[in-house]
Amino acid sequence: MEEERNSDEKENALCGRSLTAASRDGGGRMPAAPLAQGKVERGKVYSGDGVLGYLEMLEAQAHELGLKQEEKEQQEKKLDRLKARVQELRARRDELRAKVELQEKRLLDKEGVMTDPAQPSAQTVLEWKVKSLKAMLQVFYLTGISGKLTKQGVCFCISTAYEGTYLDSYYVDLLIKPLVKIQRHSVPVFIPLEQIAKKYLQTDIRRFLSVLSDHLNAYVGRRRQADQLEEHFSDHIDGTLQRNSLCNLLVFNYTVSSNSKTFPFNVRLLYGDLCCSLPTEAIISCTPGTLPLLAEMAAAHSNAFRHMALHKAFDSLINAKESQN
Amino acid sequence: MDEVIVEYIRRTVLKIPRDEIMAVLQKWGFLSEAQLQTINFRQTKEGISHSVAQLCEESSADLKQAALLDIIYNHIYPNKRVWSVYHMNKTGEETDFFDFRDFKKKFRRQIQSALINVTINFREYEDNAIWIRIAWGTPYTKPNQYKTSYVVYHSQTPYVFISASVLRSNLPLLCQAMVVASNYHDIHEMELRSHCLNSLKDIVFKRYSQNFQTNYPLQERNVLTENVDLRINDENRSEKERIYRLNQESFGNGPQPKLDFAQYKLETMFKSDPKWDVLEKKEPFRCLVKFSSPHLLESLKSLAPAGLADAPLSPLLTCIPQKARNYFKIREKKSLHPGSFVSP
């Protein structure tokens, strides 16, 4: 590349230059050269023909000059193009150099700071990298599980969500060597972490994390439903909603009306599957003896509780009741 | 009997700081708002307590109400007692549907089958904490309302917080009732005690700041922007940063759980500089070291930055929240690494 440019600048090497250019450019101007040559030969042949011959020679010369001029213009255009390319490549070289430098610096001294303010390109590279990493992290976060390498292992973060709302995040810090072991964690104590670890931790970390994540998501889901019920429907509940830490047993009372009489319903929601935020059993009981009358309604309510989020199920039951009334 | 109850309520009121008596009585909810309005809160505490006692007598307060007031008082001021953490074990893996109603029934039955003269009261709080107050009697005497045990339990957890009564002989019975009522198998005392109940909870429930490494670094605080002394040279500066970093790794960013003390029984070999030419003994050098502070972990955290200790601080001290204990027995590790210790 450099060599080419140097020869470019040598104005006297036009001929050689044109040849190379021509051969490069492909057949574009090839016919012109042999034609001119032929004419010169003819000029020599018809040298004795006087004026006409002279004119012919002049014409040939003019043509040649025109060609040369055209050629030169093209060369200048090409030169410009090449110069631009050089500029471009130089910038690219600087960029790469900066990257290399940055990499080296990182390797040598992790705490190193960019000291040369005259290299804004390196700054840009850095910013770009940070940006793309952040985007990656965001993607990981959305999946709910993310990890970071630590000195002796990995620290995983499990983020939970229910119905599109992000809820608590929990951490599990794993040691990798010699055996996979939980070093620290912030998982609530009533989540059966030890059992899950015993089953999967040594053999399948991915499985371990996904099962743990299921437990956590189901727990926050159950808790969220109970919270929502308390928050929005406390007027419709008699007394308070009773729950335990895992929220796998929820007990509450409400009143239903049938044939213009009201009956108290007692609901016990049992969540037999700890990885699930819907109850496996919804037992509805009422005053002894009245159940046969209300069996159908109770069955419908129980069915709703087992298939819908608690607050939604309750909402639909109330609305149905109200529209009935 | 009524007099005794009224007197008990009066003495409970006396324990409450003056400015907070009204709020506690409102929480109690036994006396109506109209009744509370008749109390002159500008008189002495003694006077207030008599006014409250009179109102309670008029409204014929019973033992249950008196016990409830005591629970409320202890719930608001848990730091007046010393709490000890117990750990329960389970054999099976079956899912437990903890039901507060069943728990109460089983607990009461278990204790009363052994001792009829007891007063047991429960109260459930919003954070799923169950507070149990037990006043103990003997087979021949009525329960002593002034010598109560308190139990705080969060359902479906293996941890129990007990503030034992001076009558310690009842402790095994209490523990037995706890195990039976919560479907566990056995129970033992952990070596973790403090006045600060909430910090004990933070420690065993892993709610304290553990400084997990995440991909979202918290805004890094620059140590050196605080108290910048321009005369401090760079060497000092980097040392300071190193100490800060190591301290951060051991203690994390957040506030530490509150403990009053930590105790170490050392039975390790005495190793001295040979230049002193002293004590070459094969037996361990027996010491008892006790650290006490209103806020132990915060003071320990500030030792290295103050230049009073090496950074990082000894794991014997930094492991307290992680190991969930503040009583240790340290013996020489029987291994290839001299100078390392192990605690059972």
Place this chain on the structure above:
Amino acid sequence: MAGGRPAGSAIEMEGAMRTLPSSGRPSGTGWQSRGPLFGRNYGLSPGSRLLPPRCQENADPQKMAFLLRKQWTLYSVSPLYKFSSADLKDYARMLGVFIAAEKQKGLAVDVDGELGIKVAMSGLPELRGSEQDPAAVLVQLSLRSSVSPKNSEEKLIWSGWFCCVAGDDLLENLPENFTCLPLFLVNGAESYTAIVGSWFQKTFDCCFRRLAISPLNLTWMAAMWTGCKVDKNTAATELLFSVPHLPQPLDISYAIHPEDAKALWDTVQKTPGEITQEEVDVFMECLYSHFHRHFKIHLSATKLVKVSTGIASAHCDGIIKFLQSQYLIGVLMLLTELAISQIQ
């Protein structure tokens, strides 16, 4: 007591420092460089003390039992002018009148009964190191119950005693008419101490000052008392450190099993018949390095505030408790030395 003082008296408290001409060496710089040591260690290496003597033959330790297991606050007293141990009865009467007068002025504490306080003064000839030492003087204030003055039961409310054990240096250079009882120990309400002190000050032209114990002297006590032989199983050597300038105060108690502490001291203490500053330093260094090995905390950077052993316990604020009668004289000897060095 006006005007009785001879001109140029060596015991003016205002005079900052006085050297004793008899100490036989360039005293000023000499003893300053050796810290608290006072020039009474003839024949000893610089910066050393005699081993504490055990059980004086001429003293029956049982007689002194009432001095044990009580907290005594220490004062230093400049020599008493025209004090005579033969006149103790008169002094007691005069002091009684003085206290009654003070009471009338309303300066005294509220005492029940018109008869009020009975003053007793007696000599304690057992409490001295040698024949040269003046006999110790005990002052006791008792409360007479006003209900039945005839067969009144007296209740001891305050006691204080002046003593001098091996105060040789000061005694030798004492001008005529002066009695040297440089150590004053008090147990009881401070208001009585103030009254009794001001009467002695007025009557014998002397001056009282609280006697604090420096951390360096505490290390001496720790070493000396650890080395003492005790027949029965005795208490641990406990060092209490306080860590200054932390956001949260921290106290560290470091208790060493008495046998192990003595075993260490016995290998450190090599000079026959005496203890040197260097030995005390090595003893403490050893304990500090053992501590550092476990906790990474530099105890040398903290403040030693209290030393307790089976022999006695001493707090830096100048509070002492004697625990073994057979070493009472030995402990008093050291305290006398500290009191004298404060008077100087």
